[in-house]
Each structure stands twice: as structure tokens, then as C-alpha cells.
Amino acid sequence: MxxxxxxxxxxxxxxxxxxxxxxxxxxxxxxxxxxxxxxxxGSATPGFMFIPGAGGGRFTIKSPxxxxxxxxxLVGGPVWMFKASPVIMRxxxxxxxxxxxxxxLSFATLLFRGGARALRMMNDELETSGAxxxxxxxxxxxxxxxxxxxxxxxxxxxxxxxx
Numbered sequence: 001m002x003x004x005x006x007x008x009x010x011x012x013x014x015x016x017x018x019x020x021x022x023x024x025x026x027x028x029x030x031x032x033x034x035x036x037x038x039x040x041x042g043s044a045t046p047g048f049m050f051i052p053g054a055g056g057g058r059f060t061i062k063s064p065x066x067x068x069x070x071x072x073x074l075v076g077g078p079v080w081m082f083k084a085s086p087v088i089m090r091x092x093x094x095x096x097x098x099x100x101x102x103x104x105l106s107f108a109t110l111l112f113r114g115g116a117r118a119l120r121m122m123n124d125e126l127e128t129s130g131a132x133x134x135x136x137x138x139x140x141x142x143x144x145x146x147x148x149x150x151x152x153x154x155x156x157x158x159x160x161x162x163x
Contacts, residue, residue, distance in 0.1 A: 002031045004161065005070040009038045009087035011079040014109040014141050019076055021154045022107070029162060036065035044087050064095035072119065072161050073099060073131065075122055076107035079138070082114030084121040092125035100130030105161060107153075108138045115140070134160045 004026055010016040016037070023033045042059030067073050077088030106122035108115050115138025126133045137153045139145065 002071040002162070003069070004031050004033045004072045004074065005036055005065065005067045006033060006074045006076070006109065007036045007038065007065055007067065007088075007147075008075070009085045009091070011044075011078055011085070013147070015076050015107075017145065018107060018109055018139055018150065018153070019074075021150055022157055025154050025158045026161065029158060031162070034070075036067075038065075038087055038091055039063065040087060044085075059090075061087070061091055061095060064091055066097070067099065070102070072103045072105070074105050074107060074161070075126070077111075077118075077122075079081070079108050079110035079118045080107050081128040082117055084108065086116035089121060089125065092122060092129070096125065096129050098130050099126075102128065102131055103134055103161065104129075104131035105157060107157065108136070110138055110140055110144065111123035112140075120151050127135040 006019050008015050008019045023035050026033045039062045040059040041062050044059045077085035104118050105127045108118040119136040119138055123133050137157055139153045
């Protein structure tokens, strides 16, 4: 049995649904899993990434979750403008402690493109923190997830994390 943290940023709820499906499967496999959502003070919206003066990028992460006591750390967030969410990136760059030797995996939700880039961005920060980075997953949605694709992505993540 492993003790697993899933740290996520969600805006529309898609990433939360993905994270909950991952958690449910891992719990069914006998692991202890904590879902740790990032709460922010201020505003972070996709619009601030490309509208000058939008002001939506002024935020701080309130009480960043502590993950050093976990065996495995999963981090996830939405793709905004073909990049990883700035909220999850700020957490990884500024608040994630050294997690040398721990397994880590990134996941993302997206509407169009940018999943591979977002995973690469998150993985770079995880590697900087010393993690043993596993292959991540990006899951597309349009209004809702394709349930078969969701189940397949969750299965791949759980296989990587538990092997």
C-alpha cells in the first residue's frame, strides 16, 4: 500500500473530475490517497494570460499543501493557452519542497492542444525537485470527457504509479 498525494488546480471542474477518478481507482486498489486542491487568494483566469492589463494573474497560493510525507505525488491542472496552468506552475516552482527519490506524475486536462507542453513544463519542475518522474497523461474534453478515454487514462496512471 502506498500513501499518495494528488495536488491539483482546477478552474472549471474538469481537472477535479479527472483527479477524483484517479483517486477512486487508487483507493479501490488499496492505496491511501489525499486529494489536495490549491486554493488561491486573488484571481487567476485563462484570460489574463493573453489580455494585457486583465489583472487575473495577481494571486498567491493559500496554505500550499505539504507533500513530503507521501510516497507518490501526482500534480495536475488545466491547460491554458497551450501551457500548464500558472497556479500549478507557481506551486511547483515556489512551494514544492525537495522530493528527492519520490515517484511523481503530472496530468492535465485540455480542450484543444498543449497537453504535451503542459506535461513537459510540470515534469521539468518535478525533476528540479528531485522526483523520479513518471510518464504523465493529458486528457481532452469538450463539454464533458469521453468516458472510455477517461477510464483508459486513469488505468494508465494507476499502472505507472503502482508498479
